[in-house]
Amino acid sequence: MEALGLRDDLNDKSAVAAQNSLQLIAFSIGDQTYGVEITTVREIRAWNGATPLPNTREFVRGVINLRGTIVPIFDLRARFGDGQTSPTKNHVVVVMSVGDKWVGILVDAVSDILTVSRDDIHNVPEGNSIDSELLNGIVTHDSRMVGLIDLHAVVSGAKMDA
């Protein structure tokens, strides 16, 4: 009986997990870890320079050629207000789709693929406007804090005057 009960329990859990879990691509900026939902990620490529765009904010690093399409690259560090990244060949661009657009996010490194439960997502503490503006929520994974990036917010406000 006990064994059966245990099994039922497990089954329930995994069913819930399938419905309720979220797979994230985690990447790092400095010591911080951030994540985006894996389904939005199109590809990951090494930093290979970008053509700077004039009249845009500092976090717009420019545009790259992605197999014939021009894709803008956003510097996530700069977006968080920590100054521009000085990218090397080891830096990584995560290409994602936001709505019907493709954008690239420049990060220091891609670290992991995480599975978290939606129930474990915490609200972003009020206080700093940049945090609540750019993050959808926070999850804990292996006792690390992972900020969930709000892609729409990250790519908005790119124009100088905006």
Place this chain on the structure above:
Amino acid sequence: MSDLDDFKATYFDECSELLTELEEQFVAIEAGERDADRLNAVFRAIHSIKGGAGAFGFSALVGFAHAYETLLDYVRDGRIELADEVVTLCIRANDIVADHVAAARTGDALPADYGMDEKARFDALARGEAPADDDGEGPDEFDIEFTPVMVSLDSDVEEAEYDIAFDLAELDDTFEIVPMAIDHGQWEVRFTPHRALYARANDPLLLFRELGALGEMSVKAVLNPIPPLSDFEPFDVYCSWEISLVSPTLTEAMIREVFEFVDGDCDIVIVQAGAAVVPAPAPAVEAAPVAPAAPEEAAVSDLLALADDEVAHLLDFTPEPKPAPVSAQDSFEEPPGLSFAELAESLKPATPVQPAAKAKPVALAPAAAESSGEEGERRAVGVQSIRVDLDKVDRVVNMVGELVITQSMLTQQMDETLRARYTELVRGLEVLAQTTRGLQDSVMAIRAQPVKSVFSRMPRLVRELGLKTGKKIKLETIGENTEIDKTVIEQLSDPLTHMIRNSADHGIESPENRLAMGKPETGTIRLSAEQAGGNILIIVEDDGAGINRERVLGLAREKGIVAPDITPTDEQIDQLIFAPGFSTAEALSDISGRGVGMDVVLSNIKKIGGSVHVRSWTGRGCRMTLRLPLTLAVLDVMLVKVGVSPYVVPLSSIVETIQCSRAAFERVPSGGQVLQVRGEYVQVIDLAERFDMETETEADNRFVVLCEAEGSAKVALIVDDIIGQQQVVIKSLEENFERVEGIAGGTILGDGNVALIVDVQGLKTTIVHKNAA
């Protein structure tokens, strides 16, 4: 089932092409080109639409198309004069056919009486001179759909010529003869199938059934060539048939039509027994003496009744005596499905023997191919096209783009030592470069199309609008050959239609009002296209009343689009006409005024990355400008360097380049610089400064690129270096990002990096704004 769906899809594709063709023809017909070629093209189009519709059982469409076709037929043989009102009726009929096609495609049902008025008018027109005709014929009788066509006694050669719709290239496979002659008559058909006919799973029995529906039929199987069993080759064809058909309304063309699907897979000899012997090269159509107009209705039902009997006969497979004189058949050796060589060969000995007094020999279309009178036919023959999914084209475009980049990368890898050592490799790479370039050009040409294809639909619209509104309107089109990407063109049709409707409905005043205001009675709508830098401008202008700002604002307030406490500027009011749900029409007409027009324009144009600007002069007119991206269009550019980044300037806007050390700069009080060029002072824009880039190039080593902006205003751009000229493909920045001030788009260079295209006009405008502010 899915096969049938495929066929249907193809049919609808064809229909839309045919409908476009119809429009084109009628534009010309309206302009006064009422020649036989045009009429024939129209007839063919309607006939093809009807044919397919019959096959898929779209009975409403068949019924209407049939009535229309009958009218066209009468017009063709001169019974009905192609007067203006007939043209108008035909154009209306085209729309109805289009509606029927659209309904059939979506599966929607049109009102049962849809198009009945027009149909009644066809019948009335037809009856006016040919009381015998009756188009009450239901679509169910489609199997025997051909209305026997009356040919007047004085039908001339010209008329006969166009009845031979010949495709030189397809001579082996198909030819089409429009039904023409009527004779009381007995026809003898010798049908000798080839192996291929059976190989293609055709069944002669079906053909006989169809033939049986045409008239009283007797069939005799010719069995004597069957060898003894020892020599019998099971896959060979030994059997042929001799068929005799009697019907007063039968024409050769009708018989040929039965065999249309097996054409080329069998030998068919058709002889009118006891009458004319048609010259051997079969495609010639005889213009036989005209029978008194036969009461078609009666004939049709007779035929139907007869058909059953005859089919029964046939199934019994009783060989019957063949009443036709053998001599007539003997002179008849050549099958109709000739190759061109055979045809030419057979032309030599064959002299027309025409006992019938009025019958006329007819020139063969291929033989007459050099004659210029056949232009219409050849247009139909020469332009061959295939339908390709746009996605497939896009894939090719992208891959060619990659290829070009790879190719130039390879070329850059060749340094001097390699060049010296591997001459063959170098030569190969040069050829590769050329070929790639050619490939790229060809691929781009597939996508770019002149705006003509959209513009050509507009004259009719304007004419129709004029009729409906009682206004006199003429349309001028300029720059029809401006090429735009196909996707953009496709998105252009709806907005343009709405804009022109708007101009005709709201802009142009009634003739009386115009005269009262001292304007010419006829209002003008001008539609123009031009390339301006990285954009295409499509401008719709009218010389009407302009936007009634008071009423627009009043309505906008009423509908809550504008808050009561806000007073917009004139320009803002003008833009209000694009607000969703906005309509100023006092009476809802079926032309415009449902309030869904202009916001559709805006959303459609925005969707393709364009913008709409409207400018109105009260009492003088209104101008709407569509600024469209030139995506994928190839641009000749000069590659320059600003800071460390490559930029390209459209070559078309460059007047000259000057080294800064030789340029004559002057200061103006604002602190800015102007450049003196041949006595002219030109505004200077330092791109590095403008784009906020750091430059390490010494001032004297930089270059001035003198550009011509819109109109003749010039602007001098200062760049750090000039790298060279090349052709680039414009890529949109907006696709994944947004519009950037001063940048018209991006392009991908040979090394795979992105270069930005300088928007000369945009740069100049922003400067003006800054000064104004």
